[in-house]
Amino acid sequence: xxxxxxxxxxxxQDSARDFISGEAxxxxxxxxxxxxxxxxxxxxxxxxxxxxxxxxxLVSEEDGGLGLGNVxxxxxxxxxxxxxxxxxxxTTSVVGVExxxxxxxxxxxxWLPGILSGETVLxxxxxxxxxxxxxxxxxxxxxxxxxxxxxxxxQFVIQGAxxxxxxxxxxxxxxxxxxxxxxxFAVEKDAAGLSAESARLVDSAMAxxxxxxxxxxxxxxxxxxxxxxxxxxxxxxxxxxxGSAAEAVGVGSGxxxxxxxxxxxxxxxxxxxxAFQALQHRAAHLYSEMEVARSAVLKAQQLLDEGSAGAELxxxxxxxxAGRATNxxxxxxVQMHGGIGMTDEYDIGLYMKRDRALAEFMGDANYHAxxxxxxxxx
Amino acid sequence: xxxxxxxxAETRDWLAANCPAEMREPVRDDDDVCWGGRNWTFKNDAQKxxxxxCVAKGYTVPEWPEPYGGAGxxxxxxxxxxxxxxxxxxxxxxSSFGIWxxxxxxxxxxxxxxxxxxxxxxxxxxxxxxxxxxxxxxGSDLVSLQTYGEDKGDHWIVNGxxxxxxxxxxxxxxxxxxxxxxNDKYRGISFLLFDMASEGVSTKPILLISGNSPFxxxxxxxxxxxxxxxxxxLNRGWDVAKYLLGHEREMISNMGGGDGSGSLGKAxxxxxxxxxxxxxxxxxxxxxxxxxxxxxxxxxxMAERFMDELKTKKNHPATPNMMKYVGTELNxxxxxxxxxxxxxEALEWESEDSGEGAKSRGWLRTKANSIEGGxxxxxxxxxxKRILEMPDG
Numbered sequence: 001x002x003x004x005x006x007x008x009x010x011x012x013q014d015s016a017r018d019f020i021s022g023e024a025x026x027x028x029x030x031x032x033x034x035x036x037x038x039x040x041x042x043x044x045x046x047x048x049x050x051x052x053x054x055x056x057x058l059v060s061e062e063d064g065g066l067g068l069g070n071v072x073x074x075x076x077x078x079x080x081x082x083x084x085x086x087x088x089x090x091t092t093s094v095v096g097v098e099x100x101x102x103x104x105x106x107x108x109x110x111w112l113p114g115i116l117s118g119e120t121v122l123x124x125x126x127x128x129x130x131x132x133x134x135x136x137x138x139x140x141x142x143x144x145x146x147x148x149x150x151x152x153x154x155q156f157v158i159q160g161a162x163x164x165x166x167x168x169x170x171x172x173x174x175x176x177x178x179x180x181x182x183x184x185f186a187v188e189k190d191a192a193g194l195s196a197e198s199a200r201l202v203d204s205a206m207a208x209x210x211x212x213x214x215x216x217x218x219x220x221x222x223x224x225x226x227x228x229x230x231x232x233x234x235x236x237x238x239x240x241x242x243g244s245a246a247e248a249v250g251v252g253s254g255x256x257x258x259x260x261x262x263x264x265x266x267x268x269x270x271x272x273x274x275a276f277q278a279l280q281h282r283a284a285h286l287y288s289e290m291e292v293a294r295s296a297v298l299k300a301q302q303l304l305d306e307g308s309a310g311a312e313l314x315x316x317x318x319x320x321x322a323g324r325a326t327n328x329x330x331x332x333x334v335q336m337h338g339g340i341g342m343t344d345e346y347d348i349g350l351y352m353k354r355d356r357a358l359a360e361f362m363g364d365a366n367y368h369a370x371x372x373x374x375x376x377x378x
Numbered sequence: 379x380x381x382x383x384x385x386x387a388e389t390r391d392w393l394a395a396n397c398p399a400e401m402r403e404p405v406r407d408d409d410d411v412c413w414g415g416r417n418w419t420f421k422n423d424a425q426k427x428x429x430x431x432c433v434a435k436g437y438t439v440p441e442w443p444e445p446y447g448g449a450g451x452x453x454x455x456x457x458x459x460x461x462x463x464x465x466x467x468x469x470x471x472x473s474s475f476g477i478w479x480x481x482x483x484x485x486x487x488x489x490x491x492x493x494x495x496x497x498x499x500x501x502x503x504x505x506x507x508x509x510x511x512x513x514x515x516x517g518s519d520l521v522s523l524q525t526y527g528e529d530k531g532d533h534w535i536v537n538g539x540x541x542x543x544x545x546x547x548x549x550x551x552x553x554x555x556x557x558x559x560x561n562d563k564y565r566g567i568s569f570l571l572f573d574m575a576s577e578g579v580s581t582k583p584i585l586l587i588s589g590n591s592p593f594x595x596x597x598x599x600x601x602x603x604x605x606x607x608x609x610x611x612l613n614r615g616w617d618v619a620k621y622l623l624g625h626e627r628e629m630i631s632n633m634g635g636g637d638g639s640g641s642l643g644k645a646x647x648x649x650x651x652x653x654x655x656x657x658x659x660x661x662x663x664x665x666x667x668x669x670x671x672x673x674x675x676x677x678x679x680m681a682e683r684f685m686d687e688l689k690t691k692k693n694h695p696a697t698p699n700m701m702k703y704v705g706t707e708l709n710x711x712x713x714x715x716x717x718x719x720x721x722x723e724a725l726e727w728e729s730e731d732s733g734e735g736a737k738s739r740g741w742l743r744t745k746a747n748s749i750e751g752g753x754x755x756x757x758x759x760x761x762x763k764r765i766l767e768m769p770d771g
Contacts, residue, residue, distance in 0.1 A: 002454075002686040003679065260766055275771040277759070283768065284761035288700045295683045296676035314675065321676040365672075372675075373668035376641040378658045 001302055003295070005075070012072055016079045019052055024085040026347045032086055033204040039162040040206035041086040049089060050118025058097045058239070063112050065097075069305035070239060074246030074297065081250020082257075084347075084354050086205060088121045090247060090361075091158050095240040096122030099167045099184060102232045103223045107186060111165060123163030124236070125154035125187075125210055132156075132363040134169070134233060139212065141170035141183055148172070148222075150185065150193075150215040156360070160208030161198040164189055167236070168212075173227050182229035184236075185221045192216070203350070203357040238304055240362045242315045245297045245322035248358050252290050252326030255351035259283075259333040266338075279336060286325075286332050293318075293325035313375045316368040323365035330355045385455050389462045396431040397468045398424035404467070406733075411473050414503025416550045429503055432471035439477055439501045442485070446493055447501025453689035475544070476500035476507040480553050480571075483622040487569075487610040496571070508574070509626075510540040510554030510596060511619065518756050520555075521563055521616065525598060527556040527570065534558070534570070536578075536601040542750065546581040546594035549574050553622075556603075559613050569615035571607045578602075588742040589727070589735070624695070626751045627702035628684075641674075642712060643667035646719040663718060670708075670715055677708055696764040703757035706747035713741040 005013060024045055032042060049055050057073045059065020066072070073094050080087055092115055100108050100115075114120030126134055139152030150170055160166065166187045174181025187194060193215040196208040224232040260283060263274030273279060300318035303311035330352040334341040341348050359365065401424050405411055409421045412429055420426040432438045435449060441456045442448025451459065481500050484493055499505045516523040525538025536556055546552070551573055559566030574581075578601040583591035610618045643658060646667075651659045658664040684701055687693045716737055717724050726732035727739075748754040762768045 002690075003683040004687050004690075004692060260768075264767075264769060271771065272769040274768040277771075280762035280766075280768050281755070281758040283766055284700075284703075284758040287761060287766060288704050291700060292673070292676045292680045292704060295680035298683065299679035314679075317672050317675045317679075320669075320672045324672075369665070369668040369672050372671045373643055373657070373664060376644045376671055378641070378643040378647045378652070378664065378667070 009071055013075045016076045020079040020083050020085055024083055026084050029084045029086055041088055047118035055093045055118050056116045059112055063108055064116055070242055070301040071305055073243055074301050077243050077246040078250035081247035082254035084350055088159050090243050091124050092122040094243040095124045095236045098235045098239040099223055099232055102235055120164050121162055123157045123160040123166040125157045125166045125168040127156045136176045137169050137171055138176040139170040141172050147218040150212040152212050154210045157208045157210050159206055160210050161196040169229055169233050179230040181227050183226050184223040184229040184232040185217055186223055187217055201357050203353040238315050241319045242300045244358055244361045245318040248322040248326040249294050249297050251351055251354050252329035255329040255333040259336050262337055286328055289325040289328055293322045296321045316371040320365040320368035323359050326355050382454055386458050389459055393462055398427055400424035401428040401469045402467045413473050413506055415506025429471045433502050438472045446497035472503045479622050479625050480507050482625045483618050486621055487618050505550045508543050508546045508549035508552050510543055510552045512542045514541050518753055523555055525556050527558050532605055534603045536598045536603055538598050540596040542593045543596040544593055546596045547583055555615055555619055564616050565613050567615040568612055569609045569618040570603050572603045576601050588739040624698040627698040641671050642715055673708055694765050696760055699757045699760040703754050709747050710744045713744040717741050
């Protein structure tokens, strides 16, 4: 498979680009931030995502979706990144759907139609510490009656307080640090003993600290097999990591574009500042880094969609590289804008905030560079 | 089975039958790399057999058309062949500036007669080529070159000096930029081919910081060059040169994250040792090696994307400059870490154990990567002006 978008994917890109930049440009984010929206995203836009078919990209055709892959989901995510669009797409239609794809038919029938129509929002509850360490999950799920009783805390659950259902990874056996003994559960928002406290993040997204106090779920709330949740979690993590890498490439590209535009219109010393070689070389370096990142992300998406054994390594390469390159893009972006780069009025600062939040989602560049070293055996 | 899968199966069989076991071993010495040419001495029978097999099949230049010595493979088939060769670690049968640089320029600018004549010789490894571009006063500012060809009717008389001519002392022929009109800076240059055995050509190797001499000074003293050895139009050699530089940059950039440059961290682990967790016992170096792996694998993806896009002409024409910039900087970084991980042993310059200083000499050699074929600074200028369309000062 050649390493560029095929014709269908390029068409999807055109329509996603037109739709998202038309309906949800950066001003859309500002609107939701300024009205202090408790969800941090727009339900009307989410329904439009459903109408466009985006919400069903990773849902199989049998379940009413488009049956496409990570490349196509990435096409949409890149445009979300470029426009800083607040959207449940990554958690619901990528990570959430990947979990549900591993679930039984009853559960898929229960949740997928609402996702397809852009009504249902899912939250993903994995992290328990300030850094992403999924292998260290300690939250307990003890057998109780016909089901399980969940006790513990999760954090950095994006849009967790607005979610209709949380996908929760908890320990039914083994101990922290082991991959055996994990189980993935679907927990409905009104379950007794479940409480979510939201905080607004630096990028205006809402993220919840979620507490589970003797939350009872039935056996049919289990996604995949009991104690074998690592398999489900791995699917979720791969899709979420490569997806957030794709979104990061969009954030970096968006930051880069507005910065280069600025270099071409700002005059100092009687000349356009983009004519200064000191800035030109940095701009060219940044462009190169973003192209490398973009290539790594596409390669990882293709390998995942092919079911290749090399996908795991490349997913971490992609998340690490996209993280580094996008961080460079937003830092250079603010610096090259000069004083106005520090103002709330200009968008470049919003890109910097989004990059920071996205970097932490499912492991930052340090975490993934370390994983690459581990997978390469050193 | 799809056509491509059939081709893959056939290729696999052909390689199994034709690629000798010795040619699947890693390259250890300079003479393990076959450059061909009039004066080439094959290191062993296997090297010759592998070249002969590939020449007969058109696999030294698989995607060139058959009349020019290639196999006429489609881009997709070419990729499959590359993958299958990599799978068995097959060596490249023939390394050649003719294949990487001159050939593509001839395909684009040569007459039919020139194509049939020169491309077949290149494909068969009969002529080893060198490149006459840089001059003592014309490095990054290549277009200021002064080597002059005086029009003598049916031939030119060429006088001047080139520098940094790779393997000029071993080459059979040169492709050379020569000024044929002194009044026009850009449109006064022509692209000539001539025999290095011509009267008036002399070479002098340049000793580098690596202790090796891959480059020469090349002198032309009244060298006679027949007019039919002009490629492209008279005085429009700059177009050919730019096109060819694109291929040179592509070639140099591939040295960075390209084939055979697997994980350095993995390779140095047995030497450096590990902690109780099985991690390299040098945490800061380990982190740098991890970042190198990330960048190396990401670059490899970019190289693959670049080659795929090239075949459908999706690339911006200045993309090779970006590839060259990123690839060479990465390769320099890699060799800094080779030295760091190699510790005091890597310092050995003359000893059998060190392969006569392979690491230290290799490390120093890479410093030229971001200078030869256009410096990193020139690459950044080109990216900035041609891709990003930044304003002129």
